[in-house]
Amino acid sequence: MSISKRTVETLLDLVEVxxxxxxVSDREDQRELSQLESCRRELRGLIGAASHEKSRxxxxxxxxx
Numbered sequence: 001m002s003i004s005k006r007t008v009e010t011l012l013d014l015v016e017v018x019x020x021x022x023x024v025s026d027r028e029d030q031r032e033l034s035q036l037e038s039c040r041r042e043l044r045g046l047i048g049a050a051s052h053e054k055s056r057x058x059x060x061x062x063x064x065x
Contacts (some may be wrong), residue, residue: 005050012043 019036022029 008043009044012040015040
């Protein structure tokens with residue numbers, strides 16, 4: 001499955017908004033908070049991987065010229 005960087009950034013924004021408004025009052029809330037934090041790490045990882053791949057391609061292109 002392929003997902004665009006823009007979509008990942010939008011999802012990350014939504015997760016961060018949800019995290020900023022959460023108030024943990026019970027175990028279910030704590031589980032949701034943990035899941036959202038995990039999602040945020042994964043989304044950031046996807047953005048980082050995409051940026052790394054883009055910069056790698058750019059440096060390969062420069063070296064080839």
